[in-house]
């Protein structure tokens with residue numbers, strides 16, 4: 001019986017990622033183009049930081065205890081891991097000459113990779129690792145010499161050598177030193193420091209657009225690769241007008257996109273001076289209600305009590321209403337700053353709602369925090385989050401620097417626009433060129449070139465089609481016009497233009513055709 005041929009595997013985009021396809025990508029481009037335009041009018045310049053950064057940067061900036069860093073980052077294991085995984089055990093290597101040789105080869109490759117990783121500074125150069133690399137190299141040389149001397153049967157000498165090699169292999173700290181960025185602010189601050197941007201006129205206003213990566217549970221409006229449009233203002237004073245203008249810019253952007261049901265919520269979460277008193281009071285109160293809280297909130301009493309305020313659990317809402325409010329704990333400076341931000345928003349005609357429960361998931365925020373929700377998104381209805389983070393640049397080794405920024409979830413923004421029926425309509429071709437015959441084809445190529453130069457979307461079929469078939473294709477592609485070029489048209493210099501919506505036809509010279517199309 002003939003063996004059934006194995007079907008080649010069908011690949012699919014991995015969980016939590018997706019293809020963005022036409023015509024939807026036209027909407028993505030429109031949104032991004034609007035961001036470029038609006039942000040430029042507020043004096044922002046675009047920054048394109050890398051998508052991979054050192055893991056440590058995110059741990060330091062976002063906070064090692066946050067879900068994002070502790071659970072959701074895509075972190076690269078150096079490729080040395082492969083060799084360590086394949087070196088099973090010394091006992092196994094001692095089973096035959098072949099296995100011994102294979103194990104020795106693995107040790108040699110591991111050693112070579114380790115040495116080059118250290119030379120290329122892909123790994124931390126701690127003393128233990130450097131010593132292990134040197135010792136492994138010696139072991140590899142020793143094993144080559146032994147094999148050259150004809151010793152390749154498993155014996156106690158080889159066992160001792162492999163035992164030493166294994167010990168060294170496991171003493172190397174492979175670490176996951178690089179991660180895909182889960183958010184944009186850390187990289188922008190790193191770049192601000194790295195390029196000495198504090199020497200530029202302050203503040204420096206930057207924005208970015210691009211993919212972020214978090215290994216979250218995928219659902220509607222939540223992906224593992226998602227896109228953010230973010231902006232940061234670094235340096236200069238912490239004048240409340242800066243906070244308000246940043247928010248004004250956001251609202252202008254959403255207005256331009258005609259985003260529906262936009263609601264801005266703001267809060268102040270105090271500063272490192274006053275917030276600890278609030279967190280303490282919050283924790284005390286939460287402990288009183290401990291038994292009535294869910295598992296997550298109970299854990300957060302210790303780890304991050306502010307996050308309890310985020311809870312959406314119906315059973316916890318009554319308790320949350322009884323918790324102390326941050327407004328009662330703000331220090332004089334924070335209170336004044338918050339009042340001034342509200343005043344500045346009013347001066348700009350920005351409508352806001354205060355929400356004392358608004359805290360942000362990331363550690364670096366202080367004082368002003370804000371969130372914007374839009375319609376049509378179900379439970380994941382936040383399209384934008386942001387706030388002030390005055391300590392962050394310093395935390396990353398830079399000079400004391402004020403900072404404030406936001407990140408818009410572009411996927412959700414697009415979803416909301418689509419749900420309100422304002423998405424991109426598929427764009428058909430403006431002109432479909434139906435040609436027949438060699439001579440007409442040459443004319444068709446020239447016509448396509450000229451029309452495209454004038455900016456029209458033109459479809460030129462690559463092979464000859466009968467006119468009936470060509471017109472059928474033209475209408476399937478949503479073309480507005482069909483330009484019919486056959487022997488007669490070429491001979492007379494009178495081209496036929498068919499308007500597909502009503503089937504009407506007219507004869508035009510080449511020049512008249514271009515003029516006509518530019519007018520309609």
Ligand code: AMP
Pocket residue numbers: 183214216221222223224226227228361382383384385386407408409410411412
């Ligand atoms: P964050 O960086 O967590 O403050 O998030 C800022 C915004 O990014 C949120 O308001 C969402 O709109 C969006 N966002 C965050 N995580 C995801 C995700 N996994 N998928 C899609 N959008 C997200």
